[in-house]
Amino acid sequence: MRQPVTEGRGPVRYGPQPPGPASGLPVLPELADVVAAAAGSGEPAPPGGGPELCEAAGGYWRRRGVHCGPNDLAAAPGAPVLLSAIIAAHDGDLLLPRPCPAWWAPQARLLGRPAYHVPVPAECGGVPDPYALLETIRRVRAEGGRPGLLLVSVADDPTGTAAPPELVREACEAAVGEGLHIVSDETWRDTAHDPGGTVLVSPSEMCPEDTTVLADLAGALAPAAWPAAVARFPAGERGARWRADALDRLTALGAQLAAPVAAAATHALREPAPVAARAAASAALHGRVAAAAHRTVLASGGLARPPQAGRCLYADLTPLRGQLAARGVTDAMELEEYLGEGLGFPAPGGHRFGDDLGALRVRLDTAPLLGAPPDPGGRALTADDPLELPEVAAALDRLAAAFHELHRTPANGAGR
Incomplete structure (x- = not known):
């Protein structure tokens, strides 16, 4: 995963682009x-x-x-x-x-x-x-x-x-x-x-x-x-x-x-009607994808509040601390790096959001799960079942594979 450049900067360091998770959708x-x-x-x-x-x-x-x-x-x-x-x-x-x-x-x-x-x-x-x-x-x-x-x-x-x-x-x-x-x-x-x-x-x-x-x-x-x-x-x-x-x-x-x-x-x-319709369709789409990601986190043994709004899911992987430690992951910064490498897109650790560095929490954005260019998220907006689109299914499969691999790692197993 590309690492942020912080050399020569003051006390404000890298964080997700404000105001938060991107839409992953084409411009209206x-x-x-x-x-x-x-x-x-x-x-x-x-x-x-x-x-x-x-x-x-x-x-x-x-x-x-x-x-x-x-x-x-x-x-x-x-x-x-x-x-x-x-x-x-x-x-x-x-x-x-x-x-x-x-x-x-x-x-x-x-x-x-x-x-x-x-x-x-x-x-x-x-x-x-x-x-x-x-x-x-x-x-x-x-x-x-x-x-x-x-x-x-x-x-x-x-x-x-x-x-x-x-x-x-x-x-x-x-x-x-x-x-x-x-x-x-x-x-x-x-x-x-x-x-x-x-x-x-x-x-x-x-x-x-x-x-x-x-x-x-x-x-x-x-x-x-x-x-x-x-x-x-x-x-x-x-x-x-x-x-x-x-x-x-x-x-x-x-x-x-x-x-x-x-x-x-x-x-x-x-x-106007097109703007309101896009907002409603975008919210519903991200809700479907967030719910799927939520199921994946829970199936792995992690914790997360059910997502209700926005374009993200906040996962607490404290129950998997032993499995993560076996892979050399002991804090949120290392968890961010580990999941970012496995998923192929940034997964900001909880320390970015004011949580303790030692807490194994991470924000998972839904936009990267909608597909890739040249039409990121465009087909998903109008699909009868966006989760069955090949690009969305493949992204969710990568997410599931990363968490499944973590779940089946013995807590006392070998490191990465």
């Missing part, structure tokens, strides 16, 4: 046409996005029960730069669920902010256990820290799970009660595998004055190669001040959307 032709039509424009969108983009973003959130006006919104070329601006607009240390998206913590490090991880409950990721959250806040304050922000994701990368509304409410009420502001990353909220499953509720519906919502369009609506993200700030005086501070930072960084990307983002946020 309608969006490509929009980009082509706007390609002649040499003017970027203004910092924070133009009126049409903000209007489209407002409609997107109003359709999901999140009330906002044009002056409550901002856009940027990708979620990382927008999150950085949001963090910079607030005082205090960050609290993050463990595990969390790989691109969150680097924003805190680049801003020189302390970040503390809080364990998630057994049933899902993305939202910290409320009691562990309160204990962490108490401990951080006792050690001289200043907790100020809690980052959550109701539809989570890396665990691929959806947080139940009651857990979201308890965690958010605990955070707000302790004076923290909530940043809700809802990049993956439109990627639920089962529309009739867990109802996704935004913290902004429960704590509207204390929640900033962030969404990267690469989650469901647009290709990751066209970076575009939007944020909804709370209404009122405080929200206006936070938005102004964030816009100042975006302006200073020159973080403006290119005109063709802004046009595509505006079109996607309006959710």
Whole structure:
């Protein structure tokens, strides 16, 4: 597996490309046409996005029960730069669920902010256990820290799970009660595998004055190669001040959307029928593949929460520690290398997501299981049974072979 180049870099090291797992699907032709039509424009969108983009973003959130006006919104070329601006607009240390998206913590490090991880409950990721959250806040304050922000994701990368509304409410009420502001990353909220499953509720519906919502369009609506993200700030005086501070930072960084990307983002946020249909078909396809990968992990003796949203599965191979040790694998970094070599595509270890290095956890993305160029994932979108396509079946067979080989290795057997 190709290894990342880190020589000459600072404290921010390789991680999966933000905002997370790629789609593995061809660009929607309608969006490509929009980009082509706007390609002649040499003017970027203004910092924070133009009126049409903000209007489209407002409609997107109003359709999901999140009330906002044009002056409550901002856009940027990708979620990382927008999150950085949001963090910079607030005082205090960050609290993050463990595990969390790989691109969150680097924003805190680049801003020189302390970040503390809080364990998630057994049933899902993305939202910290409320009691562990309160204990962490108490401990951080006792050690001289200043907790100020809690980052959550109701539809989570890396665990691929959806947080139940009651857990979201308890965690958010605990955070707000302790004076923290909530940043809700809802990049993956439109990627639920089962529309009739867990109802996704935004913290902004429960704590509207204390929640900033962030969404990267690469989650469901647009290709990751066209970076575009939007944020909804709370209404009122405080929200206006936070938005102004964030816009100042975006302006200073020159973080403006290119005109063709802004046009595509505006079109996607309006959710015309082809965009909505592609989002639904993509979510269903990745759900089928994630379920198949989940069955493979469980059959090998590993553990994993059932995937509910997004494009990944978070596997815990602690029950196979003996078999892994027999192959020279004793931590997440070695597990990442071992599985990456066996699968032929990256399998980021849990240490990328804030988990302990010694924990044998790994994120398995579904995009590499959809096939290979020249038509990655294209046929799978329209197939009656995508799992029976030769390219998908072959990829799932490679996954099964890698885990089967591990499962049948004696715990005291010879190394690799």
